[in-house]
Amino acid sequence: MNRGVGRAIALVLALALWGCKRETPAPTAGSEGGREPLRIAVIPKGTTHEFWKSVHAGAVKASRELGVEIVWKGPLKEDDLKQQIDLVQSFTAQGVSGIVLAPLNDKALVSSVKAAAGAKIPVVIFDSDLASEDHVSFVATDNRAAGKLGCAHLAQKVKDKGGAVVLRYQEGSASTNHREEGCLEALKAEGVKILSDNQYGGATTETAHKASESLLLAQGATDGKVAGVFTPNESTTFGMLRAVEKANLAGKLGFVGFDASDKLVAGVEGGAIDGLVLQDPFNMGYLAVKTMVSHLKGEKVDRRIDTGSKLVTRANMNEPAIKQLLRPELDQWLK
Amino acid sequence: MKQLSRAPWFGPLCAVLAVYALFALLAPQTFTRSANVLTMARQTVIVSLAAIGMTLVMIQGGIDLSVGSTVALTTVIVARTLDGGSGAWTAAAAGVALGACVGALNGLLVTGLRLLPFIVTLGTMSALRGAAKGLANEQKVDADPKGLDSLMALPGGAHGGFLLPTGVWVALALAVVFAAFVAYTRPGRHVVAVGSSLETARLCGVPVGRITLIVYVIAGAMAGLAGVMEFATLTVGDPTDSIGLELEVIAAVVIGGGSLSGGRGSVAGALLGALLLTEIKTGSTHVGLPNWVQEILTGAIILVAMALDRWREQGRGSG
Numbered sequence: 001m002n003r004g005v006g007r008a009i010a011l012v013l014a015l016a017l018w019g020c021k022r023e024t025p026a027p028t029a030g031s032e033g034g035r036e037p038l039r040i041a042v043i044p045k046g047t048t049h050e051f052w053k054s055v056h057a058g059a060v061k062a063s064r065e066l067g068v069e070i071v072w073k074g075p076l077k078e079d080d081l082k083q084q085i086d087l088v089q090s091f092t093a094q095g096v097s098g099i100v101l102a103p104l105n106d107k108a109l110v111s112s113v114k115a116a117a118g119a120k121i122p123v124v125i126f127d128s129d130l131a132s133e134d135h136v137s138f139v140a141t142d143n144r145a146a147g148k149l150g151c152a153h154l155a156q157k158v159k160d161k162g163g164a165v166v167l168r169y170q171e172g173s174a175s176t177n178h179r180e181e182g183c184l185e186a187l188k189a190e191g192v193k194i195l196s197d198n199q200y201g202g203a204t205t206e207t208a209h210k211a212s213e214s215l216l217l218a219q220g221a222t223d224g225k226v227a228g229v230f231t232p233n234e235s236t237t238f239g240m241l242r243a244v245e246k247a248n249l250a251g252k253l254g255f256v257g258f259d260a261s262d263k264l265v266a267g268v269e270g271g272a273i274d275g276l277v278l279q280d281p282f283n284m285g286y287l288a289v290k291t292m293v294s295h296l297k298g299e300k301v302d303r304r305i306d307t308g309s310k311l312v313t314r315a316n317m318n319e320p321a322i323k324q325l326l327r328p329e330l331d332q333w334l335k
Numbered sequence: 336m337k338q339l340s341r342a343p344w345f346g347p348l349c350a351v352l353a354v355y356a357l358f359a360l361l362a363p364q365t366f367t368r369s370a371n372v373l374t375m376a377r378q379t380v381i382v383s384l385a386a387i388g389m390t391l392v393m394i395q396g397g398i399d400l401s402v403g404s405t406v407a408l409t410t411v412i413v414a415r416t417l418d419g420g421s422g423a424w425t426a427a428a429a430g431v432a433l434g435a436c437v438g439a440l441n442g443l444l445v446t447g448l449r450l451l452p453f454i455v456t457l458g459t460m461s462a463l464r465g466a467a468k469g470l471a472n473e474q475k476v477d478a479d480p481k482g483l484d485s486l487m488a489l490p491g492g493a494h495g496g497f498l499l500p501t502g503v504w505v506a507l508a509l510a511v512v513f514a515a516f517v518a519y520t521r522p523g524r525h526v527v528a529v530g531s532s533l534e535t536a537r538l539c540g541v542p543v544g545r546i547t548l549i550v551y552v553i554a555g556a557m558a559g560l561a562g563v564m565e566f567a568t569l570t571v572g573d574p575t576d577s578i579g580l581e582l583e584v585i586a587a588v589v590i591g592g593g594s595l596s597g598g599r600g601s602v603a604g605a606l607l608g609a610l611l612l613t614e615i616k617t618g619s620t621h622v623g624l625p626n627w628v629q630e631i632l633t634g635a636i637i638l639v640a641m642a643l644d645r646w647r648e649q650g651r652g653s654g
Binding site for chain 1: 367623
């Protein structure tokens, strides 16, 4: 009887394993002969969102170029903190060569990363920072620079026309806060008057839309008293876009937002949005794995690595590099 | 041997060993490392604790869908208590007490309103999740764990010495306590009686209402303790934590020989069921399976284990 149980389970497992392959690269000429290839665990915050697919593709590109093996494994449920902690522990116990991690929380992952470092497994953090000294490097968008990039463009648009408003995203969100600060610096540097910078859009598109409407009303945007607006993420940008369209201000108001979705890109095409600042998730995945490999080979790596951001405007949106960001072709890496 | 193979935990034990052997073959260098076995034991604690309580509830003929929400609410309460200046022990006690109160609420609703436990706990599942989010202001609550995190830390550091993390010992000890409770105490036998046939139990003079209440209070307290362990792992209070945990817990109990129609269940079996789920999870990570394959695999293994168990039951009936 108990042999029956074992056999049946083994059969199921064997069937499940059949047909899925690991991302093992062909060994390159450069890898030190005879030694096992490096095996690097890459742990994103989730696996189904477009953003993480691009990160995955970038990581695969690095693994193929450098002749290392990557194991791509995120929490089963998108954004599940406990499962992410379990994964870090599990890879630590497994003794992988290194762990590349996008932490879901800046404190909760600290002790697991410390334990990994204690077991001589180096950790590279990417996308979001960790309140720790135990990781080798932090590879992510420099959000302050990204905010500056966007608002330098906005400042050119509105310079002699009037003041600007900044709709913030949410209290306690570090990445967007840095974008807002970068933006304000750029606007002030160009001498643009800040009409409002203390309103928050909140977590959803719905709340961002309401906040946008009342902000535009309060500042007298329909009477031409506002020359430009900046929004620091997808939901605030979309909420603002709708509010601007409703108030018949599309095209009359300088508008720079953040992140891309089909509707936002259509907004750029239609002229309602003057620019969108985009992160580069593909490059993030690529550089994170590359940084880990450099560290494992004994090279010195920087504590902080910027993965860059790009400004998309109506003028440049058909350039190949921008197109790749807007509609990444991931199939060659993920198949 | 025949005696042994009749124990309710015998089937799950075979499954645990078979899956272990399989992953040991597929990932020989990593899966059998002692560090990995330790990590698996540690990662089974939370489901195990909740499964001990759920086993009692299911033997009694009920079900508790509010486990995941209770765990999340407890992590928030523990974080808030620590943040308010209390020590680790007070915070842990507050967490378990909160769980027991939630259990009492479930029990009173089941006995008082005579509603089906499925409906009652479906309601409290949603209500408690909302309470957790409200209490946490809809974000994660940071708190200095004040040593509470050592409950789930691997030994070897300052707190080492007993080979396994404290949390694992706690779960094992409580499993022994509640297995003995069901097998050897009068209220324990009453729980089985109520689950086997409520009317017969009532006619025999079993205090059905009181037994039901006790069972839900125990289950709630165990979920609270699981929440304390969850906080020890996370070190933050997370109101969105453990969504769907109740299903994993129910799966563990059912793999371990529990029945959704009551009267049957084994604490030891449930622990093995929980271990089986962790094995599949960890093994998939070691072999490098994508998430979607792992999910299909988990479902398939549960179904196969159940089908074989049913087949064994029938074999026993006719033989």
